[in-house]
Amino acid sequence: MNPTPNPQRRSEKSHRAILDAAMELCVEHGYGNVTVEAIAARAGVSKKTIYRWWPTKGAVVLEAFVELAGTATRFPDTGDVVADLRTQMTAVLANILSGPRASVYAGIIAETQHDPALARELRAQLLDPRVAAARDRLRLARDHGQLAPDADVEMVVDLLYGPLYYRLLLHLGPYPPARLRAHVAHVLGSFAPAPPASAAP
Amino acid sequence: MNPTPNPQRRSEKSHRAILDAAMELCVEHGYGNVTVEAIAARAGVSKKTIYRWWPTKGAVVLEAFVELAGTATRFPDTGDVVADLRTQMTAVLANILSGPRASVYAGIIAETQHDPALARELRAQLLDPRVAAARDRLRLARDHGQLAPDADVEMVVDLLYGPLYYRLLLHLGPYPPARLRAHVAHVLGSFAPAPPASAAP
DNA sequence: AGGAAACGGCACGTGTCGTGTTGACAGTGC
DNA sequence: GCACTGTCAACACGACACGTGCCGTTTCCT
Missing domain, CATH: 1.10.357.10 (Tetracycline Repressor, domain 2)
Incomplete structure (x- = not known):
């Protein structure tokens, strides 16, 4: 269920791109109108990569917000x-x-x-x-x-x-x-x- | 889009059953886990009937709450x-x-x-x-x-x-x-x- | 009594979700 | 310098709830 991916091998570039894309899209279209797919597309990242590190869209946006x-x-x-x-x-x-x-x-x-x-x-x-x-x-x-x-x-x-x-x-x-x-x-x-x-x- | 149904012909029995079912299901399973389909099923009512009188699930539950x-x-x-x-x-x-x-x-x-x-x-x-x-x-x-x-x-x-x-x-x-x-x-x-x-x- | 309109039942197309699979790529260890 | 391990992008997939359309039936105002 949870193979706990290795944080040391995590792509910091993708990490940043995802957080930035999430915040941008939320400000542009409103939190409720943003999907994980849209975040992945804007960040140039696979949906799978997002689900590997965060459980839900909310967790992504929360991290960006924190x-x-x-x-x-x-x-x-x-x-x-x-x-x-x-x-x-x-x-x-x-x-x-x-x-x-x-x-x-x-x-x-x-x-x-x-x-x-x-x-x-x-x-x-x-x-x-x-x-x-x-x-x-x-x-x-x-x-x-x-x-x-x-x-x-x-x-x-x-x-x-x-x-x-x-x-x-x-x-x-x-x-x-x-x-x-x-x-x-x-x-x-x-x-x-x-x-x-x-x-x- | 909005034929504005006639309130006088509205079935008060269905109206009541829908509000009761909505509140019951929300208390039982939590607001977020309740669907319009479930409300319709519990109330013994067609989904269409709910959408005829309310725009969304939120509006139904709000009326029950008010x-x-x-x-x-x-x-x-x-x-x-x-x-x-x-x-x-x-x-x-x-x-x-x-x-x-x-x-x-x-x-x-x-x-x-x-x-x-x-x-x-x-x-x-x-x-x-x-x-x-x-x-x-x-x-x-x-x-x-x-x-x-x-x-x-x-x-x-x-x-x-x-x-x-x-x-x-x-x-x-x-x-x-x-x-x-x-x-x-x-x-x-x-x-x-x-x-x-x-x-x- | 008659007819308009709301009704229950059912099926459909849509959009999003979260997962599975594949092959390419980058870092580590011998 | 080469294989290994694990992340990466890309795509496909089933599941689920949404909101709507059509049917034949029932209810209630005129």
């Missing part, structure tokens, strides 16, 4: 949480959650709804590392007194990123940068440490 | 926004965003990523009315002084519902009821009117 997204979504640390989160989320919005690649990303997420293996890959390669990094950055801010000591970082991440995905996947319109600024400011402000001595339930 | 969801997602008005929102969102979570029907709903949303017509139907029949109702309820609360006068109700809705869809569609685990309570309380608390005379940017 590669693309991996570069521009790190969390800076200038000492100001609000500014740093705003910087990172602006980059995420610009590169992934809006523009021509947003619908491709949405297509991958759609595919994970009926492909558990792809869902695991999406989490393992894209989501989990970034969520962990976001939590780390928020914990750091909490330790430095920029967030309330009892702030639930998991809830913070949900509140920061949830609405972005919600609007993307439910076609509720884009998230303009100005709105993103207000969004980040409000969420983090709602977890600010109490200035003197008072608490609101 | 019918099911329409009953238990109204916004009560007891005077207490926090309690009312918690009540409504608990119902949404119990009936739609968790349990056996959650993955069916996720499957429909997935399909909208490459079916613009279905996306419009989803918004028109499910999302827009409920979002509008939520905004109305929040504006009422704002008028009654339970929310800050400058509270952005659109942002409130995004913060309330965004994380729920985010966790569903990205397979980040369910939203336990206790967490939902804390979530609603925090979000609405973050828009509470300032008690004496102070403002936090």
Whole structure:
């Protein structure tokens, strides 16, 4: 079933051509209208070669996406949480959650709804590392007194990123940068440490 | 192309059987593993009959879902926004965003990523009315002084519902009821009117 | 009562999938 | 320098679901 081909003998040229062709075709025609045959044709590659290294079309496009997204979504640390989160989320919005690649990303997420293996890959390669990094950055801010000591970082991440995905996947319109600024400011402000001595339930 | 069949002559028996069969099969085998042929077979109906009244499988399942969801997602008005929102969102979570029907709903949303017509139907029949109702309820609360006068109700809705869809569609685990309570309380608390005379940017 | 129209049953052409087979080619080891 | 091993492109194939067309039958409005 799975002869596990030898990665050392893999043609890096074909590998690159396949990833490039997959991303190009998805941007041009939309994720759902791209077939494995079309990717193979554009890459000048046999369909068999694609199936040798990836289980499905979704896995191919996911790898192309991970590669693309991996570069521009790190969390800076200038000492100001609000500014740093705003910087990172602006980059995420610009590169992934809006523009021509947003619908491709949405297509991958759609595919994970009926492909558990792809869902695991999406989490393992894209989501989990970034969520962990976001939590780390928020914990750091909490330790430095920029967030309330009892702030639930998991809830913070949900509140920061949830609405972005919600609007993307439910076609509720884009998230303009100005709105993103207000969004980040409000969420983090709602977890600010109490200035003197008072608490609101 | 579209002879627009006469709704008055429609067989209500077949109509019901199709919707029931569609929902049953989706819950049993998962949205993605259900075919129009299977729905027709289970309903004791010709495939042609389904295609006469719906353009795609997604439209059939969406109608079944709208019918099911329409009953238990109204916004009560007891005077207490926090309690009312918690009540409504608990119902949404119990009936739609968790349990056996959650993955069916996720499957429909997935399909909208490459079916613009279905996306419009989803918004028109499910999302827009409920979002509008939520905004109305929040504006009422704002008028009654339970929310800050400058509270952005659109942002409130995004913060309330965004994380729920985010966790569903990205397979980040369910939203336990206790967490939902804390979530609603925090979000609405973050828009509470300032008690004496102070403002936090 | 009559006729139009929706109905169930069936068969068909299409497109995509994922696999199988073949012969050409490139890297490694003796 | 030569055989070996495994990847490569090319093509063919069966399986499956889609969406449509045609049939004779049944249902319901006028």
